Amino acid sequence: MFTKLAPRTGVCGAIMIRIPFNPIERAKKTEKIVMRDDERKYYRFRYTRYYGGIVTADTVGCNLLCAYCWNYFKNLHPEKHGEFHSPEEVAGRLYRIARTKNCYLFRISGAEPILGRKSAEHVASVISHTKGEFILETNGIVLGYSPALVDLFKDLNIVVRVTIKGWDEESFERITGAKGEFFKYQLRALKALADRGNPLLDCGYA
Numbered sequence: 418m419f420t421k422l423a424p425r426t427g428v429c430g431a432i433m434i435r436i437p438f439n440p441i442e443r444a445k446k447t448e449k450i451v452m453r454d455d456e457r458k459y460y461r462f463r464y465t466r467y468y469g470g471i472v473t474a475d476t477v478g479c480n481l482l483c484a485y486c487w488n489y490f491k492n493l494h495p496e497k498h499g500e501f502h503s504p505e506e507v508a509g510r511l512y513r514i515a516r517t518k519n520c521y522l523f524r525i526s527g528a529e530p531i532l533g534r535k536s537a538e539h540v541a542s543v544i545s546h547t548k549g550e551f552i553l554e555t556n557g558i559v560l561g562y563s564p565a566l567v568d569l570f571k572d573l574n575i576v577v578r579v580t581i582k583g584w585d586e587e588s589f590e591r592i593t594g595a596k597g598e599f600f601k602y603q604l605r606a607l608k609a610l611a612d613r614g615n616p617l618l619d620c621g622y623a
Contacts, residue, residue, distance in 0.1 A: 436594045437594060440481055440558050440599050441599070443480045443595075447478045447495060448532035448536050451478035451495050451499070451536070452535045455504060456539070457476060457478075457501065458477050458478065458495065458498070459474050459475060459476045460476070460499035460527075461474075463475070470522065471552065472511050472515045472521075472523050474510070474511055477491045477498045478492065479556075480559065480595070481593040481595055483593050484591075485592075491527070492527075504539055505542075509546075512547065521550065522549060522550050524553070529555065529556055530553065530554070531560060533563075534566065544574070545573060550576070552578055553570065554578045554580065555606070556582060557581075557602065558603060560610070561603060562605075564605070564606075564612075567609050571613065571614060579606055579607055583600060
């Protein structure tokens, strides 16, 4: 067990993060910050050129703290960033951009969309209100820990993209800051998605 210094956004000094941490416990704590009833915190809605063009809702709050994360500082302090939006509001914002860009491929980025049941239900509702195809990007840890959450997404128009962090427990811990023993939950997520009949599955590596 050791501590890692992480610069505090916008002020001098640093905060102390105890590493390695339990990503399931972090997910529970983070979900309480970024969820309010059925609303989740978002800070930006935009069109990007990834996947050949995709409409993106940027959120905050992750159960990992990956060393290379482009949204590291917002995820370090999710309480300081974003505003709460209902699933209908998120879908509406995405669809207005989609019509402008003539692009009907969607995703949520910037953080982990599935931190627990409340956030999973929020994402499923966003997808159900969105007219187009959705790429669900996730690290898979919560899905591997609670496989029943997969059932929320079975009948939706999505591709689930699980990004595997590291290649073993040691590399997982070094990359994410989470305890290496939780590496296996990413793989359990893949199995849960396959076993529960998710027809579209993509696996990335980081």
